[in-house]
Amino acid sequence: MAIPTTCVVGLGYVGLPLAVALEAKGARVVGLDASTARVRQLASGRSGIEDISDDQVATAVARGLSVTTDVNDAAEAAVYVICVPTPLRQHLPDLGAVEAAARSLAGVLKAGDLVILESTTYPGTTDEFLAPILEESGLKAGVDFHLAYSPERIDPGNATYGLTNTPKIVGGLTPESTRAAAEFYGAFVDQVVTVSGPREAELAKLLENTFRHVNIALVNEMAVFSHELGIDLWQAIDAAATKPFGYMPFYPGPGVGGHCIPVDPSYLSWRLRTLGYQFRFVDLAQDLNNRMPSYVVERLQLLLNDRGVALSRARVLCIGAAYKKNVSDMRESPALLVMERLQRLGARISYHDPFVPSVELEGVHHESVTLDADQISAADAVLILTPHDGLDLESMVQSARLVFDTRAVVPPVEGHVYRL
Numbered sequence: 519m520a521i522p523t524t525c526v527v528g529l530g531y532v533g534l535p536l537a538v539a540l541e542a543k544g545a546r547v548v549g550l551d552a553s554t555a556r557v558r559q560l561a562s563g564r565s566g567i568e569d570i571s572d573d574q575v576a577t578a579v580a581r582g583l584s585v586t587t588d589v590n591d592a593a594e595a596a597v598y599v600i601c602v603p604t605p606l607r608q609h610l611p612d613l614g615a616v617e618a619a620a621r622s623l624a625g626v627l628k629a630g631d632l633v634i635l636e637s638t639t640y641p642g643t644t645d646e647f648l649a650p651i652l653e654e655s656g657l658k659a660g661v662d663f664h665l666a667y668s669p670e671r672i673d674p675g676n677a678t679y680g681l682t683n684t685p686k687i688v689g690g691l692t693p694e695s696t697r698a699a700a701e702f703y704g705a706f707v708d709q710v711v712t713v714s715g716p717r718e719a720e721l722a723k724l725l726e727n728t729f730r731h732v733n734i735a736l737v738n739e740m741a742v743f744s745h746e747l748g749i750d751l752w753q754a755i756d757a758a759a760t761k762p763f764g765y766m767p768f769y770p771g772p773g774v775g776g777h778c779i780p781v782d783p784s785y786l787s788w789r790l791r792t793l794g795y796q797f798r799f800v801d802l803a804q805d806l807n808n809r810m811p812s813y814v815v816e817r818l819q820l821l822l823n824d825r826g827v828a829l830s831r832a833r834v835l836c837i838g839a840a841y842k843k844n845v846s847d848m849r850e851s852p853a854l855l856v857m858e859r860l861q862r863l864g865a866r867i868s869y870h871d872p873f874v875p876s877v878e879l880e881g882v883h884h885e886s887v888t889l890d891a892d893q894i895s896a897a898d899a900v901l902i903l904t905p906h907d908g909l910d911l912e913s914m915v916q917s918a919r920l921v922f923d924t925r926a927v928v929p930p931v932e933g934h935v936y937r938l
């Protein structure tokens with residue numbers, strides 16, 4: 519099937535790869551973003567995200583991908599895919615960007631168009647929240663235009679699974695909407711999985727992320743008591759993972775970050791609270807994961823203490839500021855929470871992150887330092903938080919006085935290298 523002219527709304531981590539993939543498949547694509555700065559950046563051939571290179575953007579733009587802030591430039595599209603942010607504001611879902619995007623689309627929507635929401639959100643958003651705004655166009659959802667939900671499952675930095683080889687879940691408002699959305703994705707995604715409606719598709723995405731959130735909390739709690747019991751949890755996890763069925767390994771760390779794991783389960787618990795129901799699993803997982811940054815600081819403080827160094831006078835070199843390896847995304851990064859806490863307790867912190875040139879920690883500006891032997895040996899402790907690929911951690915360990923490794927990426931050495 520020839521892909522119809524498509525408007526991708528929101529050109530960030532989710533929308534840009536989609537727009538570039540569609541363009542590469544020969545589709546005419548209009549990228550619509552509310553940010554003038556973002557549109558300028560893309561128009562000048564700069565990607566701004568790791569999974570898409572500047573070259574890819576420049577090529578797509580040269581071949582006809584148009585980027586704009588004006589919805590009227592997208593009036594010719596037959597498919598609109600909404601990929602705008604859905605953050606939390608004071609622990610509550612903030613659908614402001616979805617609302618604004620939908621309102622602008624209502625001004626250009628035509629009979630026969632297909633609108634798909636990809637932003638992560640609570641079950642009921644597509645039919646209860648999005649449809650009425652789009653219907654301000656005077657057209658009826660599921661009757662005059664197709665409407666579907668299809669969660670984005672992109673994993674930034676993942677070199678194995680990307681847009682086309684990760685199955686795409688689709689749930690339309692009506693069977694015709696499901697069919698239209700499945701046909702659209704079928705043109706450029708290897709496998710499309712249909713469910714009976716948008717709510718099932720919305721819940722599938724939240725189930726995936728809540729599952730991850732809860733299991734990370736489980737191993738984080740285990741990390742705390744394993745340390746007390748003198749057990750190497752990492753070995754236990756790897757041993758358990760040899761079971762070929764019924765188990766999937768998750769690993770402890772300094773906390774959870776990004777726009778998904780710490781945020782998405784709250785969308786579900788918010789929805790359940792509207793029914794008077796408390797989602798206890800999520801609340802507990804949040805408690806456990808949220809305590810990890812201060813637990814990491816406490817463990818480091820004890821290690822320094824053993825060497826007669828007070829944290830308030832210690833130089834601590836932190837490795838990695840992004841929320842996970844191989845990306846520059848710092849949203850909800852636990853590494854920043856750890857660094858902030860260290861700074862608040864008086865430690866003289868520095869950090870190295872090849873993806874993050876500078877950070878502001880409670881009003882204090884820090885720039886990523888060069889990871890050389892002088893820098894490393896000057897630190898009382900090196901704290902590994904986000905170990906990007908390509909960092910020479912083995913030789914860093916040689917020069918370090920003390921290493922606290924929260925990701926188990928270097929072998930433990932008694933008296934020198936410690937694990938979470």
Ligand SMILES: NC(=O)c1ccc[n+]([C@@H]2O[C@H](COP(=O)([O-])OP(=O)(O)OC[C@H]3O[C@@H](n4cnc5c(N)ncnc54)[C@H](O)[C@@H]3O)[C@@H](O)[C@H]2O)c1
Pocket residue numbers: 527528529530531532533550551552553556601602603604615616618619636637638639670671672673674777778
């Ligand atoms: N990043 C991921 O790994 C990932 C994975 C799966 C799902 N998601 C979900 O996808 C959605 C988008 O996330 P993201 O990471 O791409 O966000 P992002 O912040 O990287 O990009 C969003 C873009 O939307 C633009 N925007 C905001 N309001 C707009 C509006 N009204 N009209 C047009 N453009 C608007 C912003 O300027 C920005 O460029 C969120 O719901 C997120 O939870 C993200």
